[in-house]
Amino acid sequence: MLLYQMTHMKKNIFYFTPYYPPDNNAAAIRNYWFVKTLKEDEQNVQLVTGNDLLFKLPKNTDSAIKRLWKEQLAGIALFFKVLSSKHDLYFFSSPPFITILLGSLACRITKRRYILDIRDIYPEVFLHLGLLKEDSPIYKFILGLTKKMxxxxxxxxxxxxxxxxxxxxxxxxxxxxxxxxxxxxxxxKPNPNKFEKYTIVFHGNLGKFQRIDLLVEVARLMEKSHPDIQFKVIGYGPGEKHLQNPPSNLEYLGLMKYEDIASYIAKCHMGISLRTDDEISREALPVKVFEYIGVGIPVIVTPQGEASELVENKKLGSTAKNKAQKIIQKILETKRINIGSVDNFSRQAQSQKVTSIII
Structure with a gap:
């Protein structure tokens, strides 16, 4: 009992996350469950979001250069916020990468303990976006700071x-x-009451690594050949430009509340996640894939990588190359799959692991 009390002492935790509900993106929901789990474990959590910083974080619709500039300003604000605080432990969620790079630097200067939650691999993302070159002094400098962090x-x-x-x-x-x-x-949760017409849904960030253009091409090719199939897109981001003149079998629904997304996709028949064919996407496990699994609908995933490996090994759907005809073929094959739900991928189950890491 004494050993448990010694290892399970309540900690004062400074918890920085860029987004938190009522935001309904992947980062907000992930960190909501982490914070909820820590509070249920009787940890004292001071939540700091992007809205609490003197300089605000960039929007998804901002240009890459503007995002970098705003992340630096937010990072300076976080740096001084960390310096002026006193907690047992600091928790930083990234991206925004530059922001937490500066926040963790404040911890290193003051010799404070910190934990990182990394959802994208930086600074490599800067290479894929064409912002930096691997042999540039700036990239090497940032990489050095990253390794120290x-x-x-x-x-x-x-x-x-x-x-x-x-x-x-x-x-x-x-x-x-x-x-x-x-x-x-x-x-x-699965819903047996589906839309009358067979419906394939994409939801989430319409960002630079999402192949919204390819999704539109697939829908356009199936418009006349498969009139019994319709496509729905939920979300926002730069990829909206591809949805300005969609085919008649594709409807863009824009932003939707998180709770409404859950009930909406449960009425669909299939989920789809099309990403760019690069190292970043091959190593990604998009949240939307798990949420399709949660409502019990099969998933089409591109490119071949970690997400496709999960989907194929667990028999949860199909994977294809980023070619419209290949994707159409997989859609028609995957229509026959019935997966049910998989409990061990719930956020409730996954977030319990954070407590043992904090302790």
């Missing part, structure tokens, strides 16, 4: 095996834990 962290949490391996390559001595995003089993 990883090395000094008490623990690092990440969302996929690919990212876990990348982080270990940067910092072999670091403790890197895997906690999948999962789905909220209180919201994402």
């Amino acid at each position: 990883y090395k000094s962290a008490d623990s690092i949490i990440t969302v996929s095996k690919g990212l876990q391996n990348k982080i270990r390559n940067h910092s072999p001595e670091s403790k890197v834990e895997l906690i999948y995003n999962g789905y909220d089993s209180d919201l994402f």
Whole structure:
């Protein structure tokens, strides 16, 4: 009993996340469950979001250069907020990468313990976006800071095996834990009452790594050949430009409340996640994939990588190359799959792991 009390002492935790409900993006929902789990474990959590910083974080619709500039300003604000606080432990969720790079720097200067939750691998993302070159002095400088940030962290949490391996390559001595995003089993449940017409849904961020253009091409090719199939797109981001003149079998619904997304996709018949064919996407496990699993509908995933491996190994859907005709073929094959729900991928189950990491 005494040993339990010593190892289970209540901690004062400074918890920074860029987004938190009522935001309804992947980062907000992931961090909501982490914070909820820590509070249920009687930890004292001071929540700090992007809205609490003097300089505000960028929007998804901002240009890459503008995002970098705003992340730096937000990082400066976080740096001084950390310096002026006193907690037992600091928790930083990334991206925004530059922001937490500066926040964790404040911890290193003051010799404070911190944990990182890494959802994208930086600074490599800057290379894929064409913002930096691998041999540039700026990239090498940022990479050096990143390795120091990883090395000094008490623990690092990440969302996929690919990212876990990348982080270990940067910092072999670091403790890197895997906690999948999962789905909220209180919201994402199978619904036998489906739309009358067979409906394929895409929801989430319409960002640079999402192939919204390819989804539109697939829908356009199926418009006349398969009039019994319709497509729905939910979300926002730069990819909206591809949805300005969609075919008649594709409807763009824009933003939707998180609770409404859950009930809507449960009435669909299939989920689809089309991403760019690059290293970033091959190592990604999109939240939407877990949420389709949660409502019990099969999934089409591109490109081939960690997400497709999960889907195929668990017989949860199909994977294809980023070619419209190949995707259409897989859609027609996958219509016959009935998966049910998979409980061990719920956020409730996944978030319980954060308590043991904090302790």
